[in-house]
Amino acid sequence: MTWGTPPLSGYRPRVIDAELDVLLPGLPAIALEGAKGVGKTETARKRAGSVHLLDDEQQLEVARADIDRLLATEPPVLIDEWQRLPPVWDAVRRAVDADASPSRFLLTGSASPRTPQTHSGAGRIVQLRMRPLTLSERGMSPSVSVAALMSGARPVIEGSTEIGLDDYVTEILAGGFPALRGLPDRALRAQLDGYLARIVDHDFPEMGQPVRRPDTLRRWMEAYAAATSTTAAYEAIRDAATGGQGDKPAKTTTEPYREVLERLWILDPVPAWTPSRNHLRRLAQAPKHQLADPALAARLLGVGPESLLSGRSSGPVVPRDGTLLGALFESLVGLSLRVYAQAAEAKVRHLRTKAGEREVDFILLRDDSRVVAVEVKLSATVSEDDVRHLLWLRDQLDDELLDAAVVTTGREAYRRPDGIAVIPAALLGP
Template sequence: MSYLRRVVDRELDELVPALPAIALEGAKGVGKTETALQRAATVHRLDDPAQRAIAEAAPERLLEGDRPVLLDEWQRVPPLWDGVRRAVDGGAAPGAFLLTGSASPAQPPPHSGAARVVTVRMRPLSLAERGLAGPTVSLRALLAGGRPDVQGKTHVALADYTREIVGSGFPGLRHLSGRPLRAQLDGYLRRIVDTDFEEMGREVRRPQLLRRWMAAYAAATATSASYETIRGAATPGEADKPAKTTTIPYRDVLERLWIVDPVPAWMPTRNPITRLTRSPKHHLVDPALAARLLGAGEEALLSGDDAGPPVPRDGTLLGHLFESLVTLSVRVYAQAAEAGVGHLRTAGGQQEVDLIVERDDRKVVAVEVKLSGSIADRDVRHLLWLRDRLGEDLLDAIIVTTGPQAYRRPDGVAVVPASLLGP
């Protein structure tokens, strides 16, 4: 099969010719190795026991060869990181090293690699990369300001987005559906519990409790529910709740595996907005994992059925998983545009904006996500409230929908079908 270029390839096109060492980081299955292989001249796979044995005995040998040298799953031999760092300090040429890692090592290297190894995050396929439709609205253009023209039509509908939610953005699973897909997702989740935690130096004494905590986190998708709420939901109806000392490491290890992928709270610096919450918004790296943890298939989601542990949420489970799908895509596009992503919520939830995409100069594009094909005035009230607060620092405001057409409302808010938004 031919390689499908990713949005991150545009970043690598700029970075690899200019920098001596690039580390691609992200959860297992997002496509890091395949992307790195397009550029590597020498490949060392550290998940191969034979190559790992060589690396552990003489790590300097793996830094030799035609450049770029790819160290795949480098975290299995942490001394390689310091070897690359020393090679960079010694004058390694641009494009010398590529590293891929599916986890932060259980014992991180003593030196961070700052100013030597530049890290680039990879996530599962965004909607634009899945080829549902040709995007007509560019997030980069919206971030440039000037409120560009917004137009385009799509035949992608609610059922298609639901299929994408459960179908996964892991490239290696895109050809699967039905029972084979479910079996692969189950195996992915089982490996996290049975293998990955141990490799991260954390023994799981009660695997079922970890699995239930992950399901409770999945039920909290696209909410800012407290970790106490999630902990309680993992064991509903039981008086003997798991201790914080048990569940906090769950979150920490899952973040180091890039499975838990929360959106941080946005805190403006130039336009203070009072009473903002600091809680992150919960997301798993792929909404398909959340749907599988909750046992929610396409038909159940489209029927509005609830599933999983009892975590309070506004709206349907499908609505929250759709927001997670859009969030995944926006984060991919924002990274390509050198922008960060947060969310805004005031205390009590009186005002809330799903995603705030922020440039380096602190100017922002505000994004709301609605599981709807049509938009009413009440759907944009939070965006208009934020415009009043930020003034010129709000570059644009958009609402991402499941509808058929992109356009601008008379109040200036852009309405964009999810499949038409791209990098």
């Protein structure tokens, strides 16, 4: 069976829908944030009483002339791409101060503007991150719930799938942007190229950061893509952007790149886990590098299914354990995990000791500091070596470790005799 990338016909429910259904009836204002094209507008439209699209120049001009009139339309008032007119944020905040009735405002934003006049919105506007489509949102049928793993109940792990390695490669390259699903290969590549070009040519200037040397920014983005799923130092990424040769971009040049790309939600690094309790010492604090969607990384590096499956290197050289395919598969799993964890009111971190002798790919962290540990393996089978870091962490944490799992490319979900869950990526869901 070949999975392929079926087109989305009509609106396909998202994991975040359930969060909005719970939160909107009790909150006056919610902001959906995430990279362009992840589906924020369509999800918000499902709940809106009135819609204002600020990426439309005419509607933007009307909003500039009279923000208060815009806010007085039928609630919930959806203000799409609000960052095009940053005063909207403070106007909504003031409106909520005057009337905190629930379900008044929905904001969607593809960038986080840096304006000193903008208040944080704390206590008035609740911010929710929206990411590209998870594997379950793409139509795969999960049988293992992240929420159940995080409950501490040690659920039964079962289920089977026909999804295999070739299908995961297809999904890495196809991406999770709803409008691009089902496109022919060449059209998909052209759309992803256009998406990346727009970041350089349009989004950076719109964020107040014109790019004097577009080729330098593009090379830095390629080097960052090559660092996917690693904790490579930013100095190593700068070196990789020029192949270690001369004319390396200055730190004062690349730091704004990173800042703007994070504000555009294009970079989505996984923070390091720094537990408040003193069970673990000497943990590294560098983030693990990820782009918003592994398809962007694959396109920046110019890789296709043949090069990924052959294990050939491509693009700038950044130190990495394992293959590029393994790194991109981890990124794909991480994308889904972060969406599922958010729905379960949990954060996602990674663990790496300073010397690198111990690593766990993802730590799912509850508010009470109890965790689920997840390793990702580009393999259909799980060996003793694959679980050794999970078993080590269980010894360190005891009952603070709610559960531990290895996510694989295999076909069957089960629990090993040592208690570690083995879960095919296609079978993992919210």
